[in-house]
Amino acid sequence: MKSREEKLPITSFDAGEVGIFGDVLTREPTRRRPQIGFLALGYFEYWRMYPELEHQVRADLQAASERLAQALPECDLVFPGMVDTLDRAEEAGELFRQAQVAAIVVMAGTYLPDFITMHAINKCASRPMIILFNSQTGNDVNPADDYVATMRNSALIAITQLSGSFRKMKLDYDTVVSEASDLRAYQEIASLLRAGNAVKALRASTYGLIGHVFRGMYDLEFDRSKVKGFLGPEVMTIQAEHLLELWRETSEKDCEQDAEALEKRFKSKNIKSSDVLASLRLGLAMRRLYKKFNLDGLCFLGQHYIEKVCAAPARMGASKLMEEDGFMVSCEGDIGGLVMMDLLYKFTGNQPFQAEWGQFD
DSSP states (O other): OOOHHHHSOEEOTTTOSSSEETTSOOSOOOOOOOEEEEEEEOOHHHHHHOHHHHHHHHHHHHHHHHHHHHHOTTSEEEOOOEEOSHHHHHHHHHHHHHHTOSEEEEEESSOOOHHHHHHHHHTSSSOOEEEEEEEESSSSOOTTOOHHHHHHTTHHHHHHHHHHHHHHTTOOOEEEEEETTOHHHHHHHHHHHHHHHHHHHHHTOEEEEESOOOTTOGGGOOOHHHIIIIIOOEEEEOOHHHHHHHHHHOOGGGGHHHHHHHHHHSOOSSOOHHHHHHHHHHHHHHHHHHHHTTOSEEEEOOGGGTHHHHTSOSHHHHHHIIIIIOOEEEETTOHHHHHHHHHHHHHHSSOOOOOOOOOOO
């Protein structure tokens, strides 16, 4: 039996209305949850000196892994258990490599020589983001601490040694310093990881541009090569006809329930139901457009390009896409603004809002 690709012709998305597009992703890309490695360190030398210490450190690191997992509900935490020997570093590094971790959070339960830690990190096929979590048990130095407590809090030595090694090797890293049970530290780590994941996602994004930058807005003009090379996303020009074709296939009847819900939700003045239906119809066409071309964001020039032809503003439909789909939309050809909106949404999970200041006081 012939496959779908064999039955349909392969054309450019600008040249054909049906078939397989050779220059557009025709299947939605697989969205994989970020994999985050947790490299938890102890030192085999200490266990024979202080037998009770191994159990305590192992429990400290297990509790830390649980706090970190709770702070990262959108990620999968890859925790191979405590690494206290070179063999364990080999096993942990292999697990990180197989999981293709995007980042590794390094936390020391005691001191550990840096070469053992580096062995695990270097097993990764690509260089992951590194966060050194410098922690201790208790907020203050306790004069009553014995040798066991001192060894338990020797993590500072391990992290300091690692940071020095990273600097000499010219490897980037971030640092978080905190008492081990302070939940604020795990939220700080989560914020760093969200930022890293957002930047990584941006590099794999494709934004659709309908129209061009509004005439005279020189501050919004952009170079596609620089956007791709410096910020990450590809900007793909989409002719207005692609949107209009989908708009003609939609009907205001498809939007009646949404229109009724919006009119109940918001107080309005001098707005007719027909205005709301026309705007929602355009928004529905925009949704079908981004799904058809597997876009990660959409930027449009209104007025003649869209709004004159459809007799409806595009902002209401854009707002629905952002609120309901988490799909960012900007106007007037503002690709830089779209990048910022995308990042803010990925950083916070909240809807970004852009406006221009008209007055000051």
